[in-house]
Amino acid sequence: MGKDHDLSEVLRGYAFLAPLCALLLVFVFLPVAGTVLDSLMRDVTFLPRRFIGLSNYRSLWSDPGFWQSLRFTALFTLVSVPLELALGLAFALLLEHPAPVRGFLRAGVLIPWAIPAAVSGRVFELIYNVQYGLANAIVTGIGLSDGPAHWLGTSTGAFLALVAADAWKTTPFVAILLLAGLSSIPEDLYRQAEVDRAGPLQRFSRVTLPLLRPVLVVALLFRTIDSLRVFDLVFVLTGGGPGGSTTSLSMYGYRFFVGGDFGYGSAVSVVLFLLAFLFSLLYLGAGRFGREIA
Amino acid sequence: MRIRILLLVAAILLVTGNDAHAAGGRPQGKMLVFAAGGAPSEVDYWQELLREFTARTGIRVDLLRQPTDTSLRRQTLSLALMARERDPDVFLMDVAWLAQFAASGWLAPLDPYLGRAGFSGRDAFFPRILELADTWKGRTVALPMYVDGGILYYRTDLLRKYGIPRPPATWERLLEDALKVQRGERRDHPGFYGFVWQGAQYEGLVCDFLEFAGAVGGIEAVGGKVIVDTPRNREALRFMRDLIHEYGISPPNTYTEMKEEETRAFFQEGNALFERNWPYAWSLHQAPDSKVRGVTGTAPLPAFEAGRGTACLGGWHVGLSRYSDAAAEGARLIGFLTSHEIQKKLAFRLGWNSGRKDIYDDPDVAERLPFYRGLRDVIERARPRPVVPYYNQVSEILQRRLNAALAGRISPGEALSAAQREIRSVLSRYD
Numbered sequence: 001m002g003k004d005h006d007l008s009e010v011l012r013g014y015a016f017l018a019p020l021c022a023l024l025l026v027f028v029f030l031p032v033a034g035t036v037l038d039s040l041m042r043d044v045t046f047l048p049r050r051f052i053g054l055s056n057y058r059s060l061w062s063d064p065g066f067w068q069s070l071r072f073t074a075l076f077t078l079v080s081v082p083l084e085l086a087l088g089l090a091f092a093l094l095l096e097h098p099a100p101v102r103g104f105l106r107a108g109v110l111i112p113w114a115i116p117a118a119v120s121g122r123v124f125e126l127i128y129n130v131q132y133g134l135a136n137a138i139v140t141g142i143g144l145s146d147g148p149a150h151w152l153g154t155s156t157g158a159f160l161a162l163v164a165a166d167a168w169k170t171t172p173f174v175a176i177l178l179l180a181g182l183s184s185i186p187e188d189l190y191r192q193a194e195v196d197r198a199g200p201l202q203r204f205s206r207v208t209l210p211l212l213r214p215v216l217v218v219a220l221l222f223r224t225i226d227s228l229r230v231f232d233l234v235f236v237l238t239g240g241g242p243g244g245s246t247t248s249l250s251m252y253g254y255r256f257f258v259g260g261d262f263g264y265g266s267a268v269s270v271v272l273f274l275l276a277f278l279f280s281l282l283y284l285g286a287g288r289f290g291r292e293i294a
Numbered sequence: 295m296r297i298r299i300l301l302l303v304a305a306i307l308l309v310t311g312n313d314a315h316a317a318g319g320r321p322q323g324k325m326l327v328f329a330a331g332g333a334p335s336e337v338d339y340w341q342e343l344l345r346e347f348t349a350r351t352g353i354r355v356d357l358l359r360q361p362t363d364t365s366l367r368r369q370t371l372s373l374a375l376m377a378r379e380r381d382p383d384v385f386l387m388d389v390a391w392l393a394q395f396a397a398s399g400w401l402a403p404l405d406p407y408l409g410r411a412g413f414s415g416r417d418a419f420f421p422r423i424l425e426l427a428d429t430w431k432g433r434t435v436a437l438p439m440y441v442d443g444g445i446l447y448y449r450t451d452l453l454r455k456y457g458i459p460r461p462p463a464t465w466e467r468l469l470e471d472a473l474k475v476q477r478g479e480r481r482d483h484p485g486f487y488g489f490v491w492q493g494a495q496y497e498g499l500v501c502d503f504l505e506f507a508g509a510v511g512g513i514e515a516v517g518g519k520v521i522v523d524t525p526r527n528r529e530a531l532r533f534m535r536d537l538i539h540e541y542g543i544s545p546p547n548t549y550t551e552m553k554e555e556e557t558r559a560f561f562q563e564g565n566a567l568f569e570r571n572w573p574y575a576w577s578l579h580q581a582p583d584s585k586v587r588g589v590t591g592t593a594p595l596p597a598f599e600a601g602r603g604t605a606c607l608g609g610w611h612v613g614l615s616r617y618s619d620a621a622a623e624g625a626r627l628i629g630f631l632t633s634h635e636i637q638k639k640l641a642f643r644l645g646w647n648s649g650r651k652d653i654y655d656d657p658d659v660a661e662r663l664p665f666y667r668g669l670r671d672v673i674e675r676a677r678p679r680p681v682v683p684y685y686n687q688v689s690e691i692l693q694r695r696l697n698a699a700l701a702g703r704i705s706p707g708e709a710l711s712a713a714q715r716e717i718r719s720v721l722s723r724y725d
Contacts, residue, residue: 042723044684044724045372045376045394045397045398045400046394046397046398046399046683046684047724055723056723059719059722059723062719063716063719064712064716065690065691065694065716068694125551129547129551130545130546130547130551131485131545131547131560131565150546150547150550152547152550152551153546153547153549153550153701154701155701155703158550238495238550239494239495239496240495240693240694241494241495241549241550241694241697241701242495242549242550242697242698242700242701242703243495243694243695243697243698243699243700243701243703243704244495244693244694244695244697244698245698245703247694255686255687255690256686256687257369258365258368258369258686259394259684259685259686259687259690260372260394260398260683260686261684261687261723264723
């Protein structure tokens with residue numbers, strides 16, 4: 001017995017896996033491998049195509065525009081993602097509380113997430129506008145400033161404006177994800193903790209957080225990857241200015257695709273991919289997926 | 295590479311999906327595909343013109359409707375051409391991408407058709423535009439459909455009120471007038487500014503810079519090399535920055551928010567004395583709900599005392615795909631679209647400024663569009679942005695560096711020398 005049966009079992013397993021593998025191959029692996037390959041080419045519409053090794057990467061290394069956009073993208077991710085996670089967690093805890101209109105609130109909190117980034121970028125552009133923006137109306141209205149402030153005029157101002165707009169838009173996403181995680185934590189554990197005379201803080205740090213960890217990591221992963229490739233919001237709100245200080249990596253690469261330089265654009269994309277990949281590995285490690293918890 | 299293949303497949307589906315006859319093979323008579331985008335009313339008008347073409351020639355044309363956004367229009371065309379698609383046969387291109395399209399070998403020369411039956415000769419068009427924008431390596435690869443140049447809008451009522459006899463011919467003069475009027479108007483209109491223009495980090499900033507700089511030096515493309523860092527260009531950029539920070543006649547959001555539409559709205563609300571914009575703003579300033587209706591004048595952009603005024607050449611050109619399987623029919627369509635008759639119609643219906651000289655001499659046009667008279671001079675003197683295939687990369691660098699100078703983050707000198715360095719390294723990639 002045994003052997004034949006085992007083999008057909010194994011084959012059957014692979015057969016079940018095959019469609020997924022094929023999908024991954026066609027839609028993930030091939031495009032990524034193709035982009036990597038293209039980044040090693042001089043692939044420009046107006047010149048003969050040829051292999052140039054790491055030349056595109058060497059050019060990137062000495063390209064101030066690339067470094068500026070890499071710095072912005074990294075900083076944007078490091079500031080906006082933790083902020084969104086903290087705010088999202090706070091919202092999730094609030095929404096978890098029984099309240100008369102909880103269903104309504106839970107749906108309502110999703111509205112910013114449902115608005116396309118290009119639209120919310122435009123809305124925030126109006127809010128920050130020097131002449132007729134809401135932000136200036138409020139600031140001058142309550143006497144914080146005597147003249148209108150130029151919110152997007154400095155690189156720090158534009159950066160913070162982008163973080164605020166991004167947090168407004170994506171906090172609901174984090175909140176809903178965490179809310180689902182919260183509701184999967186068994187009530188009994190909290191009652192048990194109460195029996196053990198654990199205070200609210202202890203219950204949060206000993207029960208809620210550890211059990212929420214996998215969902216937190218998933219939220220972190222989604223948000224980080226999204227934030228690394230931010231495009232639409234920045235494109236609409238600041239256009240990458242002032243002086244290129246808010247140009248994201250994906251915006252930077254996009255310019256080259258539009259201009260017909262696919263090799264260089266691919267090199268930028270590969271850097272972006274590697275960044276996202278690194279973060280993902282890091283998080284998956286931290287999430288301890290596949291291990292028993294509690 | 296693979297990702298490109300996927301994109302190409304998508305593009306092919308996009309292009310052929312539009313061709314109702316793709317499935318059943320081509321019908322007997324040749325069928326053209328013409329790609330054009332823009333506002334819905336514009337695209338509808340193209341449809342009307344194409345029907346007229348079909349009625350006259352029996353050649354059927356499918357209109358491939360493109361998005362409004364210029365970059366997206368460029369992308370859809372690039373993908374089809376990279377895939378060597380037979381369609382679209384004829385398409386419109388922004389003057390800023392003509393060089394890349396031509397250098398990529400995507401455009402069929404039009405010289406064999408020029409001057410033949412139903413096709414105007416080269417001499418019908420503005421020679422400088424044809425020479426600078428539509429000619430690549432000695433061949434005519436496109437023809438102007440619509441030419442544009444920056445102009446100065448001004449408030450006739452305010453000039454009168456402050457005893458200024460005519461719009462400024464020099465930038466120095468403009469500064470003086472703007473300061474005077476702004477000081478006076480601010481007394482009961484605190485949000486009033488002397489001069490609005492486009493300084494945000496986008497393509498329009500390069501055009502505005504070219505106009506200030508062109509008045510003294512300009513961006514030169516010498517033997518395919520782009521030269522931007524000259525003492526006179528530094529002066530021009532310093533002047534632009536000072537308009538915002540030193541003299542305060544341009545609003546602080548000039549370098550963050552001001553694009554064409556923002557400046558147009560600002561001026562149209564009655565908040566500015568002068569405005570730099572394209573001719574399209576004219577009819578909107580004259581709309582019933584405009585606060586500057588009837589009190590707006592136009593003039594060529596000023597010059598510096600040491601130079602001469604210049605306008606940045608904008609607009610759209612029509613070309614024939616090298617991969618077209620109906621080149622002769624496509625050429626007939628181009629001949630039709632660039633004819634005196636159709637160019638005149640475009641001027642009346644869409645307010646387009648023709649690249650043909652004879653439109654400006656036409657008595658009907660002079661009568662119905664008096665505004666056109668002043669444009670001829672502007673267009674004849676307009677200068678294109680550097681005509682190099684890698685212009686998009688040059689523009690990206692210039693936008694970033696010029697905007698940083700306007701924001702006061704770096705000095706004009708640093709901005710231009712850094713831009714020059716970056717442009718040189720882009721060039722080294724394409725050697």
